[in-house]
Amino acid sequence: MSTKPVEDLSPDEAEAELARLAEAIAAADIAYHQNDAPEITDAEYDAMRRRNDAIEEAFPHLIRPDSPGNAVGAPPVEGFAKVRHQVPMLSLAKAYTEQDVLDFLERGRRFFERDKDLELAFTAEPKIDGLSASLRYENGVFVQGATRGDGSVGEDITANLRTIKDIPHKLKGSGWPRTIEIRGEVYMTYAEFQALKARSAASGGQHYVNPRNTAAGSLRQKDPSITASRNLRFFAYAWGATSEDPAPTQFEAVHKFAEWGFPISPLMARAKTVDELIGHYKKIEEQRSSLGYDIDGVVYKVDQLELQRRWGYVTGEPRWAIAHKFPAEQATTVVRRIDIQVGRTGTLAPIARLEPVTVGGVVVENATLHNEDYIAGIDSNGLPIRGDVPIDIRIGDTVVIQRAGDVIPQIVRVVLEKRTADAVPYEFPHTCPVCGSPATRDLNEKTGKEDSRRRCTGELICPAQAIERLRHFVSRGAMDIEGLGAENMDLFFNAGLVKTAADIFTLRDRRPEVQKALAERREQQARQREVLSGKTRKNVRSVEDRNYEGLDKLFAAIDARREPELDRFIFALGIRHIGETTAAALARTFSTVEELIRVGKETAAAADPKSVFPSIDGIGGTVIEALVDFFGNQRNDDVLDALLAQVRPKPYVVAVSANSVVAGKTVVFTGTLEKMSRSEAKAMAERLGAKVAGSVSAKTDILVAGPGAGSKLKTAEALGVEVISEDEWFARVGQ
Template identity: 85%
Template sequence: MSDLSQKPVEDLTEDEARAELEGLAKSIAAADIAYHQNDAPEITDAEYDALRQRNKAIEEAFPDLVRADSPTGVVGAAPAEGFAKVRHAVPMLSLAKAYTDEDVVDFIARGRRFFERDKDLDIAFTAEPKIDGLSASLRYENGVFVQGATRGDGAVGEDITANLRTIKDIPHKLSGSGWPEVIEIRGEVYMTYAEFQALKERSAAAGGQDYVNPRNTAAGSLRQKDPTITASRNLRFFAYAWGFASEEPAPTQYEAVQKFAEWGFQISPLMVRATNADELIAHYRTIEAQRASLGYDIDGVVYKVDQLELQRRWGFVTGEPRWAIAHKFPAERATTVVRGIDIQVGRTGTLAPVARLDPVSVGGVTVVNVTLHNEDYIAGKDSNGLPIREGKDIRIGDSVVIQRAGDVIPQIVDVLVEKRPADAVPYEMPHSCPVCGSPATREINEKTGKEDSRRRCTGELICPAQAVESLKHFASRGALDIEGLGAENIELFFSTGLVKTAADIFTLKDRRADVQRVMAEKREEQARARELASGKTRKNVRSVEDRNYQGLDKLFAAIDARREPELDRFIFALGIHHIGETTAAVLARTFGTMEELMRVGKETAAAEDPTTVFPSVDGIGGTVIDALVDFFGNERNDEVLDALLAEVHPKPYVVTISADSVVAGKTIVFTGSLEKMTRSEAKAMAERLGAKVAGSVSAKTDILVAGPGAGSKLKTAQEHGVEVISEDEWFERIGR
């Protein structure tokens, strides 16, 4: 999104509002999928709420611009694939949010204004903790649990009946009496801190995955295909509402929830009745004070009008009940001390500073590390000495205030300078990679002329910290496209020492016995982890020596098939910083062979002024030249590259422009699903024939090659009168 979000809504032009609503719709939709479908939120709750508030404010100011895909009124995300769908008889709605005491006072005032004609009406409210888990709806017929579902998008959820049956807080048959013939009990599935920690320890002991937080883990556990795994996670359930009911369980919210307890459900012991805003806010403070000792995550307090008749009368607005609101907690904070700053090297070589802290509990989670982003953030100023807004001037020994943003991501929000030790000195980032010793540099942004805030290791091929991701990139579809050598196998081969550099991939066949042994041991380890997680004991387990991996021959054949790759693919596969597919093609076309590119690259790296050696090439700027200098100027890369070229022999880049090349000089655009070639292969083919390949259609486009599913580009081409041909017609045109 642009910087428009910094502009007050009342100052937006119509075009700015339209553009921002489009960006907000995309951002909110992506966040919904990450949170509700993938159980892996990418932004904090506060950031998500801010996006929705901004969207709502713009829609209210510009009602004619409300989009068909507006997130207003949308709840959650569409059900994930793999589960049967359940349509809720009564939609599962989200709640409006309150962030301040004033918001709560306003909520109460709106209710009293709505019912002001009823002079003697005594409105009551309920207040209860907002559990941070996964919403579920449980259908009971004649007191028997028959079906359970997730919230999904509010209208349709996922059928997770078998998994819900494993939760001890969910009765298979209702107790007591007086329950309706049909009722959908709704509540929250959650995981306690103790169970979450126990699961992490069991998984670590078995060499399994790590888990981020209780909410995501509970959601993932509830979506397991094997109910025995769900059962092993000891999930819990609080009941607090209902959907469809053949008759109302009670005349008030409070009495209905007490009925749930009689029927065998767990309900929150912190639910109370109140008559005014002061009482509600006072209970909010009580719950907030107990938050860290509850043993499970909550992120606020929910207030509801107590009388069901008044709920019906006040009604709903755009996917939310008017009669309920969620009063969110601010992020929890705690004070601790920075004992050290470690440097982690990321997959692209970025040096990421991490503060080591005295352990401190924040929101029920013990925090021992927190990211410091980059050296400008640590220093509190940029490379020119100018203050930056988010900078903290963080030093080893400082007392700092920590909060978990959105109750997930720890961050430093303040430095208590008054407690700073007298011997604390400004922190200086290392100028060499702590993993491989290669120079770590800060690049200059061509557009702004400013130094980048992050420092990067230049040892792309020899840095172990970058090796795994570099190997994944090398084998990926856009690069050498080695079928069967996916991320999981690369991680396995690297961790066991079978593959340390790209050259090692091409000698795997010579070490077949070692490869087979490693893969067998990995599968055995995974089976043990599943057994531990599910509580099941395997029977008739064969020894690893008995396992037969016929797929190895297919993998080795796929590797051998890539020993003579196209030059542009090979250059791209090296993973040189700033060298994408397009730039790799330009370099291949310019230099023709890998040997020539290496020669010029080394001469350029050795020159005092690289621009006097590297030829002027359209599409190659200073940033790319600097990246090539870093790569070819690092002698440690030479040995790795030489070993790779002993196994792999890139084809010379040949431009086959001839008198009969009917597309030479023409601008081509490819769109839709190509069935006989990949997009990168199509691009390379056209460029070898002397054509220019563009990414978008304009009046200057000569030919649009459209495969199945062509969309807006096809429409634009037709509007401009651009020639449109099929993939088959393209091959006929170029004589292939």
């Protein structure tokens, strides 16, 4: 992330940085919310979000269709039914200092300054580090439960939530609304986490990293009995859609939950001043190590519900709440070696292997080194990041580490006085350690600066990237192959049945091998359940005796995708920087996959690629460079040829509705759409002959604004652009 002040950025620099931030934040969201395996610290993530917001505010015309400001969390994982939240599950703004908390209170006082006699009150409660869940009750009966997902749509995990003893199947007492969604956090205690690790180690099972990730993974099990064996817990602290307010204040409402049978935090308190809030924060921090479960801060909320509604929301966050995070804990250790891991987008991620050390009650053996500039001790502008001069990290160095956000440890300081005489600077590899393809750093020709991360260019042939790319290939927005979710893709990849996308379409020819792999997985799962439950199965059938009728359905789903839409096919290839919007633009321009490949190869072979590639609205140098990397790699061509021997993408044809009232108009969608997804809205508008843009400008004709609309709405109002609601949009187009 650049350290250059936003006000000093040129439009080209701002556009390039927004592209990098969108990719990095999306990857972090998926790692944390979907894969339950965070790759960066909370503090780094929050810094990227703040930087992105600042650039978008300064350059509103550059806001991207995939702006992080339009997303909360990550899309729901495959394999679970989807649940659309009637009231979005939003994230919280963060505070890291007492001044941040004071600023939060001052913003509230300024907002309500006309209410002269108003005395603001707040609640303060621990921020539980688990997985958010929403529980819907109708007439007091639990009928559905879901994860947060991307904030708008989550995963239906009702069966798994029913196994948690803290969640009542029927509400106790009386006075509860006819319908209400109770929201809270599912978590795992330290004691249960250690017990699970011991049981897993005894049975040769998987290695569990921390309670938060383990709780999240346990809640997403396909077999509810596995979830039940994990003894998960639940704290209630909020609510979503409801037929009536539970109480007039946040504090009273949460205590109503306790009357109805839910556990609530015993450390929740009311406060009126910043001193009272900070005092309670310090009290909770002192008790943190003795609670028996993970917390990573304290949440403050305006207590009066009517004032919450008046103060309202910004994009993705309520104005009336903030999370005060705990500072990172530190320790000193030694760097034993540096390993390079290849991430899902080909990023070469350096990891420091450390002499084991305890930080905050957790044994730490690894720390992220981010990128080669971080190892060299400089930022993207060549300025030192550790001290007054660049201080690099070397094998054998004594270092100070911290668990920022209590997730991935990072090195904050090198103890130079303990550096040995034979320590030499680390040489970052320029080839992929997994597949041997060149590993390059993108160069922004306009700014002359390189990206801080080096990436493997063997996109379709690198094993380290292969499984994530295969998951993307079959995902809903891409080829959308039902039955090939993450679990089955992992199985087939590890069994050697699917190594490239083309292999998916030959699975039917290898039915016995596929059936055997599925049978062996079920057998392994059954053995693990035996160990965890202490119960032994009877009448066990052999692997060969098992019959998997669902295979015919899977093979049929695969065959149904042999003639995909061209834009879906392009998006499915997983070319860096090419999302659904860009894929559609390429499909509209080239019409056939053969023409795209021809132009792609000509562009890759040209001395000046930009002079060869046609001018396409919304596609700049970053995408062209990505296409050059992709089509310039012969091994990618070989894999693509094998895939095209199995599938025949349809030519792209835009079917425009006749006599549409929005034909030829430029439309922008913003905020939370409640009746359709963003991709559905875009597809509808294009069918009606409209052009869908990602940002508002003087050329915009209509802005369709849902709840939580932010900077785009302000820009539209300033430019005099027509603003309508989602319902008005449907009325306008007659649907």
